[in-house]
Amino acid sequence: MKLRQLFAALVFGFTASLAQAEIPWTFQPLPAEPPIPADNPQTDAKITLGKQLFFDPRLSITGTHSCNSCHNLAAGGEDGRAQPVGVYGRKGRRSTLTIWNAAYHTIHNWDGSARTLEEQNQGHLLDPNIMGMPDARQLVDRFSSIPAYRAEFKTVFGKEGVSLENIARALASFERTLITHNSAFDRFLAGDKRAISTQAQHGFEDFIEVGCASCHFWVNLAGPQPGLAMQQGEGFYELFPNHPGTDYESRYHLADDIGRYDFSQVKTDIRMWRVPSLRNIEITAPYFHNGSVKTLAEAVQVMAKAQLKYELSQQQVDDIVAYLHTLTGRFPTITVPRLPETSNRTAVAGHDD
């Protein structure tokens, strides 16, 4: 038994080949419902409102960008780009993370700078490179000027009505419905051994043995999460690159961005990054925080080398990629909402030229 296998056996109680062994308990199918915070319960009216807001470009100062502009629900919940383009053609700092299954994360953004979807939404709305709203006041004034929105906010949030916090809450409630369960891997975990190919099963074995599964585990393949058995505080971070000085590091500028440190100013956070989910990873290229790696096969090799100091064979790469393909879930059908209209006038007046 190789050392790596021994490690896997210790961590995951995994010794024989997958066909005979139990699947490690650290892998579980994605539940149909994500954790719902006590201070923002789901209601139908709130989800409806959140969906309208998600598709509403008036959330951006210029009226040009909705959440869906970058978190494209017709696709992988992101934009297929290295860096997003926000208002005024400005670039976002890091590659867009998918909104699909984001509801299962302990932490949001690459640097964990938001602890909840609500926080993440607020941050993006006020980010000058994304939605560009200069302050909560302008956002609230604009949405309060749209009668049907005003009425909806009152129904959902009572007297408090339209506020930055309530916009973020409604958005988060809708985002908690953006779940892609029932992937082939989920069906495999649930007992259907034929749900994934033999090659994908080999890939899953490699994924565990090589060490990918040390971070990419649990229901969202992104480490532990809150409200569930494996809670581990405020989030799950890893050093990246873990093994400095690889060719990949310079080729893809992996160490240029200082990661969570820039946000926290805590020295131990230098180049610490949240562990991203691998669900739907097949359709969310390009990869990494800077979107520098264009293909999934290359991303797998970079991770093995820079994180685990492991040189994968071509066969292993192919197998792991085949496994990763099984993480693409079933996407819910979403109807395009009708947005509350401002009769006779534009709500972005003053920011529309």
Added chain:
Amino acid sequence: MKLRQLFAALVFGFTASLAQAEIPWTFQPLPAEPPIPADNPQTDAKITLGKQLFFDPRLSITGTHSCNSCHNLAAGGEDGRAQPVGVYGRKGRRSTLTIWNAAYHTIHNWDGSARTLEEQNQGHLLDPNIMGMPDARQLVDRFSSIPAYRAEFKTVFGKEGVSLENIARALASFERTLITHNSAFDRFLAGDKRAISTQAQHGFEDFIEVGCASCHFWVNLAGPQPGLAMQQGEGFYELFPNHPGTDYESRYHLADDIGRYDFSQVKTDIRMWRVPSLRNIEITAPYFHNGSVKTLAEAVQVMAKAQLKYELSQQQVDDIVAYLHTLTGRFPTITVPRLPETSNRTAVAGHDD
């Protein structure tokens, strides 16, 4: 009888108040189906493909803009801005026209520079300020590299497969389903006299008497259209401003843009503009080719003065606005399509940073 009423009586056979008279035959409910060109018949597969393309930001060079980015189907089929924002933060030249019911137009774009939806689509794809595709080749290469699209194009268009023309054709087929019939005014025209308020009926009378109906008539309130009884050649243009030198002209820079002339280089086309539809006009502010007028009431006054040399009373403005509100139709339910994915890689590679 005022001269204007006499004119209306001559043109529309309209003498008494609306309550007693027949509604002028030049007003007809919007048919459920628009004219379909013989060389681009509707098929379910083509409409499905066109819908995917309509929502696909990969049609833009940067992967940031879909047709829906500016022609927002969650709203009035446009962007609520004076000028659209295309790729690289570039501004489009003129205010976005709604895509709803565009299928009924004889001519497209403010200057009539496209005679069909197919032509319009091609133009927008290659416009450096809109989708920014440098040439057909890059567009075709990109979409040919997406296996599911390649297969769909083959099914729909046979051997010809992916081409600029076929992308434009599929888009046009989907756009021909974007119809908002059954507005209150349509129900009124169909015989339900209670479908619109008394104020709106007064507004409709004013609309005819004042002269708005001289251009804004027929099913799309945009003048005659092809394939129907009132065909009048290649399109329907009017001089704007018709009465030069008004205060409005300078305040809203109405005469700065030279209109169709810039496209046709024909002297008689100086400041000639296509007559835009008034359907859903309530929700498509700001108004005019330069989006300079922020409210519908102001737009009505500008039109009366600059086109008809007529000073409307406040009551007339209110009544006409009430009438224009009855032109907001019923919007079809549209599901967000699933876009064909590029497994493992991004299709916008090379244009994504």
